[in-house]
Amino acid sequence: xxxxxxxYFAPKSLDEAISLLEKYKEEAKVIAGGQSLTILMKLRLARxxxxxxxxxxxGLEYIIxxxxxxxxxxxxxxxxxxxxxxxxxxxPIIHDAAINIADPLVRNMGTIGGxxxxxxxxNDMPSVMIALNAVYTVKGTxxxxxxxxxxxxxxxxxxxxxxxxxxxxVFVAKPEPKNGSAYEKIKRRVGDFAVAxxxxxxxxxxxxxxxxxxxxxxxxxxxxxxxxxxxxxxSVANEDTFEKVGELSYKTAQPSSDIRxxxxxxxxxxxxxxxxxxxxSLNRILGK
Amino acid sequence: MPKHHIxxxxxxxxxxxxxxxxxxxxxxxxxxxxxxxxxxxxxxTNCGACTVILDGKAVKSCSLFAVQADGKELLTxxxxxxxxxxxxxxxxxxxxxxxxxxxxxxxxxxxxYWFLRKNPNPTEEEIRNAxxxxxxxxxxxxxxxxxxxxxxxxxxxxxxxK
Numbered sequence: 001x002x003x004x005x006x007x008y009f010a011p012k013s014l015d016e017a018i019s020l021l022e023k024y025k026e027e028a029k030v031i032a033g034g035q036s037l038t039i040l041m042k043l044r045l046a047r048x049x050x051x052x053x054x055x056x057x058x059g060l061e062y063i064i065x066x067x068x069x070x071x072x073x074x075x076x077x078x079x080x081x082x083x084x085x086x087x088x089x090x091x092p093i094i095h096d097a098a099i100n101i102a103d104p105l106v107r108n109m110g111t112i113g114g115x116x117x118x119x120x121x122x123n124d125m126p127s128v129m130i131a132l133n134a135v136y137t138v139k140g141t142x143x144x145x146x147x148x149x150x151x152x153x154x155x156x157x158x159x160x161x162x163x164x165x166x167x168x169x170v171f172v173a174k175p176e177p178k179n180g181s182a183y184e185k186i187k188r189r190v191g192d193f194a195v196a197x198x199x200x201x202x203x204x205x206x207x208x209x210x211x212x213x214x215x216x217x218x219x220x221x222x223x224x225x226x227x228x229x230x231x232x233x234x235s236v237a238n239e240d241t242f243e244k245v246g247e248l249s250y251k252t253a254q255p256s257s258d259i260r261x262x263x264x265x266x267x268x269x270x271x272x273x274x275x276x277x278x279x280x281s282l283n284r285i286l287g288k
Numbered sequence: 289m290p291k292h293h294i295x296x297x298x299x300x301x302x303x304x305x306x307x308x309x310x311x312x313x314x315x316x317x318x319x320x321x322x323x324x325x326x327x328x329x330x331x332x333t334n335c336g337a338c339t340v341i342l343d344g345k346a347v348k349s350c351s352l353f354a355v356q357a358d359g360k361e362l363l364t365x366x367x368x369x370x371x372x373x374x375x376x377x378x379x380x381x382x383x384x385x386x387x388x389x390x391x392x393x394x395x396x397x398x399x400x401y402w403f404l405r406k407n408p409n410p411t412e413e414e415i416r417n418a419x420x421x422x423x424x425x426x427x428x429x430x431x432x433x434x435x436x437x438x439x440x441x442x443x444x445x446x447x448x449x450k
Contacts, residue, residue: 034351035333042312103422106351
C-alpha cells in the first residue's frame with residue numbers, strides 16, 4: 001500500500017518546521033513517530049500534500065526531573081517512557097499506559113507527542129495527562145504558549161493546536177507525598193486500542209481524605225473525556241467513594257457501539273475500570 | 289514530486305539512492321536493494337514481518353518512509369550471518385524448530401536481535417512481551433520462545449569464550 005504522493009521536509013530546527021507549517025497550513029501534516037499517521041496515509045484516510053518530519057530536529061527527546069515535576073520532550077519514544085524507572089515509581093499511571101500502547105516495536109518509533117496530538121479518542125496518553133493535570137507547551141509563529149491537557153482536546157481528531165503550532169513538551173507537576181495513580185485498560189488482544197480505559201490519580205491527607213482527584217476516559221466518547229469529580233474532594237478514599245466516582249464515569253461516558261463492543265458494555269466498563277484504577281491508586285499510596 | 293537523495297548504511301555497506309518520499313522503507317529494502325528476506329505481512333503495523341533494526345532499534349519497516357532512513361544504519365536479516373556462519377539467533381531457530389512456514393521468522397529474529405542485546409538473560413514472560421508485536425499464525429509461539437531462550441544461552445556462552 002502506498003500513500004498518495006506528498007512532498008517531504010525534514011527540518012533541522014523547530015523554527016524551520018514552524019515556518020513550513022506557516023507556509024503550507026492545513027495542507028501540511030507534522031509527522032513524529034508516524035505509527036498512526038503513516039498507516040492512515042497508506043489507507044488513504046489521510047492525504048497531506050506536505051509532510052513535515054520532526055525526527056531530524058535535535059533536542060526534543062528527553063525526560064527531565066526537577067523539584068517542580070517532570071518534563072517530557074514531545075519526541076520522546078514511548079519505549080523510553082515505558083522503561084524509565086523514575087516514571088514507573090513516581091508517575092505509575094504513565095508507565096501503566098505506556099506498556100499497554102501497541103507493542104515494543106511500535107513503541108520504538110511512537111512518541112508521546114504524537115500520541116497526545118493525534119486526537120484519536122483511543123490514544124492512551126491524553127487520559128493519563130488529563131488525570132495528572134498536565135500542561136502542554138506548544139510553539140508557533142506567535143511564540144510559545146501553555147495549554148492544560150483538559151483544554152487540549154476539542155473533538156475526534158481535533159485539538160487546540162493551531163495549524164502553525166507544534167507540541168514541544170509536556171509537564172507534570174511533582175505529585176503530593178500521598179499520591180497514587182493508575183491506568184486500567186481493557187483490550188481485545190495484545191497491541192490493540194482500548195475497548196475502554198480509565199486513568200486515575202488521587203492525592204490524600206493522613207486520614208485518607210481526598211485532596212486531589214483526576215479521572216479521564218479513553219475510547220469512551222468522541223474525544224477523551226474528563227470526569228468532573230470536584231464534589232468528592234474531602235471524601236475518604238474507600239470503596240464507597242470509588243463506587244460514587246465510578247457512577248460519575250458511567251454518566252460522563254458517551255461510548256458508541258462498534259467492533260470493540262456495544263455501548264452499554266463500554267459504559268459499564270467506564271465504571272468498573274474507574275473503580276479498579278482508584279483501588280490500585282490507593283493500594284499504591286498504601287504501599288500494598 | 290521531487291525525489292530525495294538518501295544515503296544510509298545497510299548491513300555494513302553504504303547505499304545511496306534517489307527515492308520518492310512515499311516509498312516505504314520495506315519496499316526500498318525489497319524492491320530497490322533486492323533484500324527480500326524482510327517480508328510484507330499486514331502492511332498496517334500489526335504483524336511485524338517487516339521488522340528491521342534501524343540505528344539499533346527494532347522497527348516495522350512498513351510504517352516508515354525510506355527517506356526517513358537517510359543517514360541511518362540499517363540491519364536486515366541478510367546482515368546477520370557472518371562468513372557463512374549463522375548468527376546464534378538463526379542457529380537457535382534452526383535447532384529448536386522455531387518456525388513452520390517461515391514467513392514471520394525474519395521479523396521474529398530481528399526483534400530477538402534487538403531484545404537480546406538489551407536483555408541478554410530474559411525470562412519467558414519478558415520474551416513473550418518482546419515478541420508481542422510479531423505475529424506467528426503457525427507455531428503457537430512455544431517453539432519460538434524456546435528458540436529465543438536457547439539463543440540467549442548461545443549468545444552468552446559465546447560472550448564467555450571471548
